[in-house]
Every structure is written in C-alpha cells, then in structure tokens.
Amino acid sequence: MMAMPLQSHLFRVSESAFQSAVIDLATRCGWRVFHVSDSRMFVGRGAMIGDPLVRGWPDLVLVGHGHILYRELKADDNYPSKVQRQWITALEENGGDVAVWRPRDWEEIEACLTADRLSTAVRPATG
Numbered sequence: 001m002m003a004m005p006l007q008s009h010l011f012r013v014s015e016s017a018f019q020s021a022v023i024d025l026a027t028r029c030g031w032r033v034f035h036v037s038d039s040r041m042f043v044g045r046g047a048m049i050g051d052p053l054v055r056g057w058p059d060l061v062l063v064g065h066g067h068i069l070y071r072e073l074k075a076d077d078n079y080p081s082k083v084q085r086q087w088i089t090a091l092e093e094n095g096g097d098v099a100v101w102r103p104r105d106w107e108e109i110e111a112c113l114t115a116d117r118l119s120t121a122v123r124p125a126t127g
C-alpha cells in the first residue's frame with residue numbers, strides 16, 4: 001500500500017506540488033507522462049510571446065496500460081477556466097478519457113493509476 005503523500009484535508013496543497021505528486025505516481029506506475037506548460041507571456045504593450053494554441057489544454061496526458069488519460073489538475077479550491085472547460089468538453093465529446101483531479105481526489109487518483117485496477121481494464125490485444 002502506497003503512502004498518501006498529500007494531506008489535503010490538513011493544509012492547502014499547491015497545484016505545482018500536486019502535479020509533481022501525480023507525475024511521480026504515474027511514472028512509478030508505468031505511465032508515459034506528457035506535460036506542456038502554458039508559457040505565454042505578455043511582454044509589454046500587449047505583445048505576447050509563446051504559443052496561444054496551448055491555452056486551456058489539460059495539464060497532463062497520461063499514456064499507458066491501454067489508455068490515454070487527459071487530466072486537468074487544480075488546487076482543491078480552484079475550478080477550470082472557460083477555455084479549459086471548452087477543451088474538456090471537446091475531449092469528452094470525442095471519446096477522450098478526461099477529468100479534473102484535485103488533491104482531495106488522491107484515493108481515486110491512486111486507484112486510477114495503479115496497475116492493480118488497470119489490469120482488468122486493458123484492451124485485449126487484436127490481430
């Protein structure tokens with residue numbers, strides 16, 4: 001049984017600490033983890049650098065065990081922005097496995113990422 005690293009009921013966990021914990025667990029459970037930062041920055045007089053298409057894309061794409069998971073991470077008291085909700089809806093409508101994860105969901109996250117549960121959900125090999 002893995003120790004629970006996040007005591008979110010005791011103190012507020014930042015999104016970046018939470019993200020590190022999710023990436024660590026996912027990696028240890030054999031997932032390939034993709035993350036892209038929204039690095040857009042305004043650099044004076046309304047000029048922006050960075051890729052605007054990154055805006056709203058879920059924090060993590062987890063690939064493995066016959067699944068592709070799209071996960072937006074939020075601190076316990078935060079909600080997805082409008083653009084994030086648009087991506088979540090688009091992914092859902094097109095068959096994506098998408099969800100918002102918060103520190104308080106840690107038990108569910110652990111269950112989702114651990115191989116025990118996945119072994120029954122992996123698609124059978126074809127051909």
Ligand SMILES: [Mg+2]
Pocket residue numbers: 015059072073074
């Ligand atoms: Mg986020």
